[in-house]
Amino acid sequence: MDMEWKKISRIYRDFALLVHLGIFTMVFLAILPVAIKGTAVENVGDTKWYFDGDNVIMDVPVTIKNGGVYDINNINVKFIVSNNSAIFVNSSQNLGDIKSRSVRTVHVKIPVNLNHIYNLEYPQFYHFFNYDTFHLNFTLDLDYLMNSVHFNSAYNGDVRWEPIVKEFTLEHPSMIAEENHTIRLRIPYIINTASYLKGNARFDGKVQGEFGTGNFSTEFALGHKYEGTLNLIFNATHAETLLTHTQMLHLNGNITIGGFSVPLKKDYLWGAPLNNLRVEVLSNGTLHYYFENDADFDLDLVITKDYYRNGTLILHQEEQMYVRKGDVVDTYEGIGVNEEVDRVVITIRDENSGFIYKKVVDI
């Protein structure tokens, strides 16, 4: 039996050589673009933050160049964002394919669901007001070389969390004014909100003093540091205590941002312009009045004194007095009438703020 083994051997050797060349070429073409950086991550852009109504999105643009002859398929990213006490994000995203000999910018979007954080942190809402460092576990999966190579990479790092309300402070100086049977305390405030927010938000609620309650409401622009004035509105019946009694005011309100109502409490020390006011007529016929200007503003006072006897005005006196903030007024003055009086009405009006305070002293 003549098998011509030499010929068969030669043909088979050539066949094996061709197969080898094929495999070598396939592997070489896969490795070469990676080795010469023809296939590489070209650029990782700046993270853009934005709010879509439900989620705070951290958008990381990643530009990938695939200079090879094989497509990069099934690009999947998975991220877990957590801190020591809770998991805030656990989601994945399919970024599709990158065709061979192409450059594509994929947007890796890490969504932080505010509703989830809201429910998780109710009623403290820590991350609505405080910075934090989150732990990020980032996983990238992709297929290469006609899906024969599966690539998985895991990255562990930290992400700085930017809270929704970065700063909220009630400032000085405050003012007081009377309008339409109400008394208003005007307090400047600064609110700094996260840069990923846009539009306007509201802050409203109630303010509790030692005397009773009032209310407030303000609107502010989101996404930057905003400076505005908060009007604390009280019924005019509370004017006396607000003018004459320095006290702590407790603001208990809600910030409404994009459908979320987040409670915010703040205390504010209100300095009364006529703190500890005392008006009295001494037995020696001397009028004595005393007060401390605890307010943030100077007082340009017009003080009128009306002296009555049996309901008849006997004398009307008016004087001006400038009282710097922090000053104490402690004045004794003789009543400038010869006949006896049974009532003194003292009216104090501040030209700067416009408040009027009236005190009736029966002798």
Place this chain on the structure above:
Amino acid sequence: MKLLKAIIFSIARAIVFIGIPLGVITLINSNYPGLLDERYLHALKLAMYLGVPIVAFYFLADSFEGIVSMIGELIALTLVLAYTLLLLGMGIAHISYENVKITLIYPTLLAIVVIGVIIRFPTPILKYLAWREENGETFYKE
């Protein structure tokens, strides 16, 4: 002449199976310490140990003819198969660099490369049969 050819081939195979992988691994380890995990480095060390007998058995196959050449090449190919499996980490490779851990899973690619090695196995047998034929011997007794 045959011996000279065998020596030249041995030197070329020593470069391919020992020199280049060792050089690349040394370079990677010195430039990126910790990039390749311990398990993979251990497997690479084993692969290097296999490189020497591979070169030796190929030298034997190239230096002799007939049955010795066939057996030498078959053993060398078996060792190349083991070498390939070890070098390619049995189809999985773990790389760690700074904070990034990378896992490459490539059983299909490994299978293709292994097929590439297996396809070589009939070559020494066919070569031996051709040698027998050339030297007037037949495989079957008449």
